[in-house]
Amino acid sequence: MKRLRSHSLSLGFGALFLGALIGQAFAGLADFNNQQVAEGLATVSLGHYVTSADFAVDVTENWQSEYLQFFLYVVLTVWWVQRGSPESKQLDERGRESDEKQKVGKYAQSDSPQWVKAGGWRTRIYSSSLGLLMVTVFLACWLVQSVAGWSTYNEQQLEQLQDPLSWLSYLGSADFWSRSLQNWQSEFLAVGSMAVFSIYLRQRGSPESKPVGTSHESTGIAG
Incomplete structure (x- = not known):
């Protein structure tokens, strides 16, 4: 247990x-x-349905938008801050921060990950590994979405006795971008709303919230 x-x-x-x-x-x-x-x-x-392009495009168009959200949030919060939000770093801590604060190089500890203690290219890659993973998953899902959406779109074209599109033509189509952007805008709204609402609202015991009695002006403090 x-x-x-x-x-x-x-x-x-x-x-x-x-x-x-x-x-x-x-x-x-x-x-x-x-x-x-x-x-x-x-x-x-x-x-038959769960192995079809119809199911694949519905699943992956949501996955890619989620991982795009994670990638942008992980990377942009290195530099972007929001006064009063626990989702933000302290206002004077913009940027990648010092080696001492990040515990890399000569400041690595005995229990630090091996790639941190190794130095060189391995430490540089590990220092951005979370963002790299998120953008890789996003691009992979977006690629699968494009192929599955292309297949589904061409099935509809043939049913309506219209010419199918090439994959590259489909990437520039309204169908592809409508599927992508309708998910992206909702993710951006959700992240922005969370950053702002958490300035003034609380959820006791949650690490996504400030302690209940903390000032609205307190930044980068989690419960």
């Missing part, structure tokens, strides 16, 4: 993710088959 409690955040959100993904698969299948029946076409099985 102690080990479960120690990993409850990752395990809990992992379970929520799987539950939501399974729910999306069944709900998406029902919606897809309703459209098939309305158009006089045959329905498909769950296995």
